[in-house]
Amino acid sequence: MTISERPYGSWPTPITSELVTAAAVRLGEVRVDGADVVWAEGRPAEGGRTQLVRRTPDGATTDLLPDGRNARTAVHEYGGAAWWVHDGVVWFTDWADQRLYRLAPGGEPEPITPEPVAPRADRYADGDVAPDGATIVCVRERHAGSSAADVRNEVVRLASDALSEPEVLVSGPDFVAAPRLNPDGTSLAWLQWNHPSMPWDDTQLIVRDLESGEETVVAGGPGESVLEPRFEPDGSLLFLSDRTDWWNLYRWTPGADIVPVVRLDAEIGEPAWVFGSARYVRLDDGRIVFARWREGRDGLAVRQTDATLVDLDVPFSAIAAVRAAGPDAVVVVAGSPAAEPGVHRVEVSSSTVETLRPPRDLGLEAAQISVPEHITFDSVDGSGAPRRAHAQFYPPASADSSGPEGELPPLLVQIHGGPTSAAMPVLSTGVQYWTSRGFAVVDVNYGGSTGYGRAYRQELLGEWGVIDVADCLAAARRLAEQGRVDGDRLCIRGGSAGGFTTLAALARDDTPFAAGADHFGVADLEALAADTHKFESRYLDRLVGPYPQARDVYVERSPIHHVERFTRPLIVLQGAEDEVVPPNQSEMIVDALRARGTPVAYxxxxxxxxxxxxxxxxxxxxxxxxxxxxQVLGFDLPVEEGIEPVVVENLDQHSSFGS
Structure with missing residues (x-):
């Protein structure tokens, strides 16, 4: 094949926005129900709704929810664990009204929770069916008013097969999660935490005897995050804890000490932004299969009954869920650098993989896919002291195009949200959209990201807007120094918390970035502290400082107060119904840049x-x-894609890039 020389950014590519969305799904949670496997698919082509799909052993698949139904919960606004299944029956929270519904085989959804006093005022998530199948325990979030202070989070119990008034079992903590019943239904375990902690900061694991009411604090407290409690058949309790820096696996037996089950310098847990995480599972014979993140990549491993640890030989680099599927198998939602996430069945003893729900066949050659390289580089903290940071670097990739002789590619510095999330090394058409056109992309796991231990995660405490920015600057400058990218064409993009970092990186006199893209990011930290949902309403206490005591820090780090430093073009993209970062955050920064004559698109x-x-x-x-x-970097759009140009206001007043 002939390789044509073309300007970076203008390479023709099969990875268009149409391909990004065509037949695209966001695979979510997966459950095993007898011999069947059920999973969730977020479908952009159906308005973004979440459908549930059942696969029977003969390979046949069936959509479970009728048209118009959407299995999605608004608890914590981020949701998760909006559905569960038992003996053929599905329970799910419907996005439209947030009531809990029961869907029997061959039937229609029937509500089993009362009509709330106000629309969507009662929201349900994270359920567990009692061993006898008669009742359910789950999280209920009740909105009694218009402010975060009016929201109450509780564990409730209700009938599994009929409309009933939920019985409150746990109330009082600011937040609860993961209610789980023991094998005979006589004990309840759950997680709880209070403001200003987030679930990756300090949580407690509680067990209550439902007959006597006696409670035991099993684990957790200040300085310890506990996740994913699961009872074993003998009544002992498995859970994840970061008490030794990494989220590892432990076991508690009533009347005995906690013992480690899996201890290694790798992350089994993940931050509980959503309910329903499933990073490990116990097989019937006592083996435990778990996902573990180490050195920028996920893997699958098994703890044998003799306590030895064995890595499984599977091709995955990112694993979202692990469920038992028989005596020697698990079902996972997982992907690799060369394949989007799919649903796969893994035979544990042989590492044999059977794909149950394949990823899309994108029709791409290997040369068209940019494979990430995990990089570690020098950075600094807020005082200028040296430290190390991490990222996934994607070079440009094309089967038929190359850049002009003597030129280097532009760089997109990509910033994940959270900020307690991670850049995952899995095929994303959203990244390949850029690399296949001649952009390099560096997806930064800045200090505060998950996957490198608690100490690394805590580097961002009190330093949001400082360390994350420093790591993005360091990554871009390092790649430019190495001659891998064009130092005059560095751009930065991010969504949510990543949008804040984007704005903060641009609001600097010494910014190296030629342009930026802010997706529903935070412009005013004070406004966010005053106007956001309950789950994150005290998050900034630790990331920035308690408000209003630390108001001067909020002002200093808010990009809206430094619009005079914005000299680079900015595009802002915002959802009109965003409850996490409301539109006024984006509109404040856009209006300010318009008034200053800075190039901006909204x-x-x-x-x-x-x-x-x-x-x-x-x-x-x-x-x-x-x-x-x-428009900003000066290359042509591919005519054949018919892309509608965006209006960039004030661009005629802007000098050439990199000036």
């Missing part, structure tokens, strides 16, 4: 919340951002 997407779910909006956001870079 797109507001009706019907979208925190993150875009509808295919047409995902396409428009991607193509608009590309159009923005084309």
């Amino acid at each position: 797109l507001l997407f009706e019907g979208e919340q925190h993150g875009f779910r509808r295919a047409e909006n995902i396409r428009r956001a991607l193509d608009s951002e590309l159009s923005f870079y084309a």
Whole structure:
């Protein structure tokens, strides 16, 4: 094949915004129900709704939810664990009204929770069916007013097969999660925590005898995050804890000491932004299969009954869920650098993989896929002291294009949300959209990211807007120094918390970035502290400082107070119904830049919340951002894609890039 020399950014590519969304799904949780496997699919082509799919042993698949139904909960606004299944019956929270529904085989969804006093005022998540199948325990979030202070989070119990008034079992803590019943239904375990902690900071694991009411604090407290409690058949309790820096696996037996089950310098747990994490599972013979993140990559391993640890030879680099599927198998949602996530069955003894729900066949050659390289580089903390940071680096990749002789590619510094999340090394058409056009991308796991232990995660405490920015600057400058990217064409993009870091990196007199893209990011930390949902309403106490005592820090780090430093073009993309980062955050920064004559583009997407779910909006956001870079960096858009140019206000007043 002939390789054509073309300007970076303008390479023709099969990875268009249409391909990004065509037949695309976001695979979520997976459950095993007898011989069947059930999983969740978020479908952009269906307005972003979450459908549930059942696969029987003969390979046949069936959509379970009728048209118009959407298995999605608004608890904590981020949701998760909106559905569960037992003996053929599915229970799910419907996005429209947030009531809990029961769906029997061959039937229609029937509500089993009362009509709330106000629309969507009662929200349900994270359920567990009692061993006898008669009742359910789950989390209920009750909104009694319009402010975060009016929200109450509880564990409730209700009938599994009929409309009933839920019985409150746990109330009082600011937050509860993971209610789990023991094998005979006589004991309840759950997690709880209080403001200003987040679930990756300090949580407690509690067990209550449901007959006597006696409670035991099993683990957790200040300085310890506990996750994923699961009872074993003998009544002992497995859980994840980061008491030794890494989220590892432990066992508690009533009347005995806690003992470690899996101890290694790797992360089994993940931050509980959503309910329903499933990073380990016990097989019937006592072996435990678990996912573990180490050195920028996920893997699958098994703890044998003699306590030895064996890595499984599987091709996955990112694993979202692990469920038992028989005596010697697990089902996982997992992907690799060369394949989007799929649902796979893994034989543990042989590492044999059977794909149950394949990822899309994108029709791409290997040369068209950019494979990430995990890099570690020098950075600094807020005082200038040296430290190390991490990232996934994606070079440009094309089967038929190369850049002009003597030129280097532009770089997109990509910043994940959270900020307690991670850049995952799994095939993403959203990344390949850029690399296949001639952009390099570096996805930064800045200090505060998950996957490198508690100490690394805590580097961001009190330093949000400092260490994350420093690591993004360090990554970009290091790649430019190494001659891997063009130091005059460094751009930065991020969503949510990543949007804040984008804005903070641009609001600097010494910014190296030529342009930036802010997806529903935070412009005013004070406004966020005053106007966000309960789950994150005290998050900034630790990331920035207690408010209003630390108001001067909030002002100093808020990009909205430094608009005079914005000299680089910015595009802002925002969902009109975002409850996490409301539209006023984006509009403040856009209005300020307009008034100053700084180049700015703004797109507001009706019907979208925190993150875009509808295919047409995902396409428009991607193509608009590309159009923005084309205008700012000076390359042509591919004519054959028919991309509608985005309007960049004040661009005629802006000097050439990198000046």
